[in-house]
Amino acid sequence: MKQIAYLLLDLGNSRIKWRHSASGCSGVAHSCSELWQQVADLPAGAQILGCAVGAADLQQQIDQLFAQHWHVLPQWLQVTRQALGIMNHYPQLHEQGPDRWAAVLGAHQHYPQQNLLVISAGTAIVIDTLLANGDYLGGSIAPGLGLMKSALHQATARLPHARGTLQAFPQSTLDAIETGCLRAIIGSIEQALSAAIAHGHPIDQVIVFGGDAAYLQPLLHAKAIAMDNLVLDGLAALLAASDGKLNP
Ligand SMILES: Nc1ncnc2c1ncn2[C@@H]1O[C@H](COP(=O)(O)OP(=O)(O)O)[C@@H](O)[C@H]1O
Ligand SMILES: CC(C)(COP(=O)(O)O)[C@@H](O)C(=O)NCCC(=O)O
Numbered sequence: 001m002k003q004i005a006y007l008l009l010d011l012g013n014s015r016i017k018w019r020h021s022a023s024g025c026s027g028v029a030h031s032c033s034e035l036w037q038q039v040a041d042l043p044a045g046a047q048i049l050g051c052a053v054g055a056a057d058l059q060q061q062i063d064q065l066f067a068q069h070w071h072v073l074p075q076w077l078q079v080t081r082q083a084l085g086i087m088n089h090y091p092q093l094h095e096q097g098p099d100r101w102a103a104v105l106g107a108h109q110h111y112p113q114q115n116l117l118v119i120s121a122g123t124a125i126v127i128d129t130l131l132a133n134g135d136y137l138g139g140s141i142a143p144g145l146g147l148m149k150s151a152l153h154q155a156t157a158r159l160p161h162a163r164g165t166l167q168a169f170p171q172s173t174l175d176a177i178e179t180g181c182l183r184a185i186i187g188s189i190e191q192a193l194s195a196a197i198a199h200g201h202p203i204d205q206v207i208v209f210g211g212d213a214a215y216l217q218p219l220l221h222a223k224a225i226a227m228d229n230l231v232l233d234g235l236a237a238l239l240a241a242s243d244g245k246l247n248p
Contacts, residue, residue, distance in 0.1 A: 005043060006239060009050035009074065010099060010231040011059060013123035014146075014211065019232045020046065026232075032061040036069070048074035049235050053097040077102055077235065084108060084241055085134045097126075099231050100139075104130050106233030107207050114204040117192055118230065122210035123147055125185050127192045131201055142188055145212045148181040166219065186219055193221060 005022035016035050019026040020042050029035035048066055052059045059076070066072050077098040081088055084105050090096045099120065107118045113132045120126040121144060128139035143151060153161035164174030166182050189206070196203045206224035208217050209231075217226035227233075 005046040007039065007042070007046045007048045008232045008235045008239075009048065009052075009062065010102075010229060010235075011050060011052040011054040011062065012099065012210075013054050016054070016058075016062075017229050017232060019229070019236070021236070022046070026229075032058060032065055035062070036065055040069070044070045045072065046070070048072055049077065049239060050074045051077045051098045051102045051231050051235060053099050077238070084237060086130065086136050087134055088136050090136075090138055100126055100128055101136075102232075102234030102238075103209070103230040104128055104136050104234070105237055106230035106235075107227075108134075109233055109237045110227065110230075111205050111207070115196065115201050117189070117196070117203045117206045119189065119206065119208040119213075119216075119224075120210045120230075121145070121185075121208055121212035121216050125188065127189060129192065129196055129201070129203070132204070140188060140192065142184070144210075145181055145185060145215070148184065149177060152177060152181075182216075182219060185216065189220060 008019045010017040016029045018035065018039065023042060025042065027038045029038055063074060066074055079088065079093045079096045079098050079101045081093060086105060086108055088101060103120055104118055107116050107130060115132050116130045118128045118130060123144050125142045125144050126139060129137040131137065149161050152159045159177060160174065162174055164172065164178030166179050167175045170176040170179045193203055206221050207227050207230065208220065208224055209227045209229060213226040217224050
């Protein structure tokens with residue numbers, strides 16, 4: 001069977017993440033022009049499947065970029081009620097970020113038949129629950145670590161925006177901010193774990209991915225592992241299941 005080359009895009013609110021199937025190359029870009037610098041030397045003509053929750057004008061720039069240079073229009077994932085054996089229980093599918101849906105599908109590829117807590121530690125912290133039987137129950141959205149700290153900095157006269165350390169009893173402003181924001185994230189994860197137990201679905205595996213994953217993972221529950229990019233994994237799984245044809 002002929003392998004179809006494809007470029008996968010994860011257009012988040014802070015950064016663009018990409019992976020190219022044929023070369024195994026991947027990268028992170030902060031703008032459309034930086035994305036093009038990174039992918040320009042890849043073989044043209046790959047099909048493109050993306051997942052977009054970032055700015056609509058950036059998505060349009062990306063459409064124009066690939067239409068002009070590769071003569072390919074990216075296809076953007078829509079959230080569906082079911083895919084790859086997973087049932088999405090969000091009542092209003094159009095409300096949901098397709099990055100969340102793709103990440104849950106990606107997590108399921110790594111850990112099928114386990115109760116999962118899927119945590120996206122990006123601009124926002126999203127904590128989603130996927131059950132071993134394929135029921136995706138949804139989850140919470142809160143500001144991510146960088147956003148919490150920049151909100152404090154912008155809305156106050158005296159709070160700086162810099163890295164502190166997590167302390168039991170913080171005794172500097174930087175440590176107080178770092179500890180407060182980290183505890184908000186860690187606490188919301190613990191609440192999600194407790195909610196799962198209370199509803200009879202104890203979590204088998206906690207997976208964290210995104211820009212702050214490596215920083216957060218050692219601070220989390222013992223079952224937590226950090227993974228690279230579950231959104232791109234989910235897009236790849238959808239393509240694989242559709243035999244390389246887009247329109248998953
Ligand atoms: N080198 C970096 N550049 C930008 N953000 C970073 C970097 N390292 C860690 N971060 C953190 O990662 C977050 C962005 O993560 P990412 O997964 O790319 O988010 P999104 O999917 O929302 O674009 C930032 O809000 C910040 O807290
Ligand atoms: C929750 C999000 C802002 C996360 O975005 P990210 O941090 O990955 O950039 C995004 O998935 C989104 O805009 N969701 C729409 C609302 C929802 O999922 O219900």
